[in-house]
Amino acid sequence: MLFAARSAVALYRLLDVIPVFSGDDRITRLFTLVPGSDFGVDALSAVDAVGGRTLPWDEACARTYDLVIASSPKGDLPLLHGRHVLLPHGAGYNKSIPGEGSDSASGLDPAMLLRDGGAPIALHAVAHPDQVARLAFGDVRAARRAKVIGDPTLERALASRPLRESYRAALRTGPRTLLTLVSTWGPESLLRRRPDLPARLAAHLPHDEYQLALVVHPNERSRLSTYELKEQLAPALEAGMILAGPHEEWASVLIAADALITDHGSAALYYCAVADRPVVSAHHGGTELIADSPMHTLLRRIPQLGPAEAVQEALLAYRPGPGRAAAEAAFAYQGEALNRLRTELYAVLGLTPREFGSPLRLLPSPRPADRSPTAFDVHAEITTDGVRIARRPVGAAPAGHHLAVEYGATGESLTRSAGLLYRRPLPTSATRADLAWSSDGWAQHALSAYPGCRSAAAILPSGLCLLRIRGHADPYVVQTEAHDEADGRVAHADPAATASAVHAWLLAGGAPPPSLPVRLACHIGDRCFRVLLRPAAGDEAMQMV
Known part of the structure; x- marks a missing residue:
């Protein structure tokens, strides 16, 4: 069996349907790149990534296959010998590409589907009955091999x-x-x-x-x-x-x-x-x-x-x-597409599906962002019950109330310009080194090393935050409560964000608060996080960060 793709996107569609043959040792799966697309450069590397076997185009054209499966009718696909199956290339067939065939929807163009002298199409799988009607409107002959099976990619989603x-x-x-x-x-x-x-x-x-x-x-x-x-x-x-x-x-x-x-x-x-x-x-x-x-x-x-x-x-x-x-x-037959396609493909092959095959594979977890901002322009507004803040990555928006910078994750220029320096806890293995900072020791060091900095905040592994303000005799602890969501979940604020809120509130007062502990509201968007500001205990000031 040959899976033929002109581009990476066409190949990805094929990879979504290959599991319909899962567990069947009668099937040999081969790949080839159909030449002629401006976007074929990534297709072969995608095959390599899944460990598939690729045939050069000339070799692929010299063989005969029990089934040739493609997700695009374009290019020299008719040169491949065997019964052809066309799968949905995208959702809905919404675009007409200038310079391609007629003015029909890309992928439903009768000019590309009707083959005179080339390998015939045994099955044209489409996702919705309207697509069969659109084929018939263009040329009734193009609709004769079309069958509605749904969308296999949607099935996984x-x-x-x-x-x-x-x-x-x-x-x-x-x-x-x-x-x-x-x-x-x-x-x-x-x-x-x-x-x-x-x-x-x-x-x-x-x-x-x-x-x-x-x-x-x-x-x-x-x-x-x-x-x-x-x-x-x-x-x-x-x-x-x-x-x-x-x-x-x-x-x-x-x-x-x-x-x-x-x-x-x-x-x-x-x-x-x-x-x-x-x-x-x-x-x-x-x-x-x-x-x-x-x-x-x-x-x-x-x-x-x-x-x-x-x-x-x-x-x-x-x-x-x-x-x-x-x-x-x-999309028709939502939730049924892969099983319907499995039945149709095995019918074309004249085989009975294996009893233990499973055509459905869940989508993998996505990867997080490659980068995360470590310096913020913090806009702060003092409210009757606390502070409203909005943090935006530095340089992306106008300067705010203060610049908050993560120590050890940003360049020296931004570090020296920070109004608030904060430090996140090191991985557990790193804190077991022979030489490490205590939370208050680091905060005092930061204020000494960077004279323009007004506050230093050491985030503890527990989520508490030790905060030192220049000119204040003793360190504080910022303790933030989770926000109860309406649906029963709880939301947690980034301790660096609530440290910025307390930093802004303390500077607005101009002096240490008259009595502690103090409860504040930190407004972030539609959420209100309750913050307790209290003196730091001795064990908190000595905790390793």
Whole structure:
């Protein structure tokens, strides 16, 4: 059996369906790269990553196979000998690509599906009955081998929904809103039209309230290279944005997401099928989007994003319904696709499926961001009951009340400019060294070594924070309570954030508080964290950090 792909994205679709033959020793799985695509550069490396055996194109054309499976009808695919099966290449067939065949949807073009003299198509698997109707409208002959089976890639996402919390834990999202951007490929994509949007969002959205992620179409990665893509996205990546991997990981990130910003690419439909959560359009017209396609239907019914600074208002304007309706227009047999496809493929082969085969594999956990900000412009507002703060990565937004810098994780220039220096606890193994700082010893050292610093905070392994203020005789401990969520969960604040709040409150008073302990409210977004400020005990001041 030969799996034929023209590009990395086509190969990823094939990898999602290969498990339908799981456990069957009668099947030999081979791969080949169909030449002619501008985006084939990453396909072979993807095969190597899964340990597959690849045939050179000339050798592949010289053999005959019991089945040739592809997820795109383009290129010289008819030169491969054997019964051909075409799988869905994407969700909904929403785009028409200029210069490809006729003006039909890419992947449903009769000009590419009708083969005179080439290997015939034994089965054309599609995801929804409307796609068969669109084939028949173009040319009834192209619809004769089409059969509705659903979408195998969606199948994995639907089955993986119970892993949402573990995905968010892997991404280190915490109580933040995970806002994901999705960008298709081509001149009308989000990244081509609004290349500065990720950086602008990173500058606008407070770090303790939002986490950013970006899903980029594999074709765009192939066009640029991952290195070049990361260089172009460097400001947002430095601010902690997650760049989802092109195979499997992107779907895990969509399951973890709380909200989505999309162009006219089909990835948004998978997000909408998994759950009806807020989705906002960043598509501003063009010639590629097909009228009355599922994505067209979705985009005209959801809020439009204007300036990046208006993103919260756009997300609040979303009303449930459009996302679910668009997904239903794109995907039939949700939850059944892989079993249906397994039945059809074995029927083409004339074989009975193995009894113990399992076609469903859950999505893996995504990787966290490569980088996390370690220096913040902290905007602080004194309230009647405490402090409201918003931390943004330094350099991404205007300067705030003070600069908070993580000691040992940032360059000397920012460290010397810090109003608040904070230190996170070292790994347990590191604190067992022969020479280590006590929490108060480090705080006093930091204030001595950096005369411009007003406060030093040592975060203890327990989550407590020892805080020294220049000019105050004794150290304090900042103890933050968890916030009870309405759904029964609890949210924890970053101790560095509440240290900034107490730093701002103490400096606003201009002198040590008259009596301790003192209870304050630390407002971060919609949450209020109760903070107890008290004198540090001797064992807390001597705790190793």
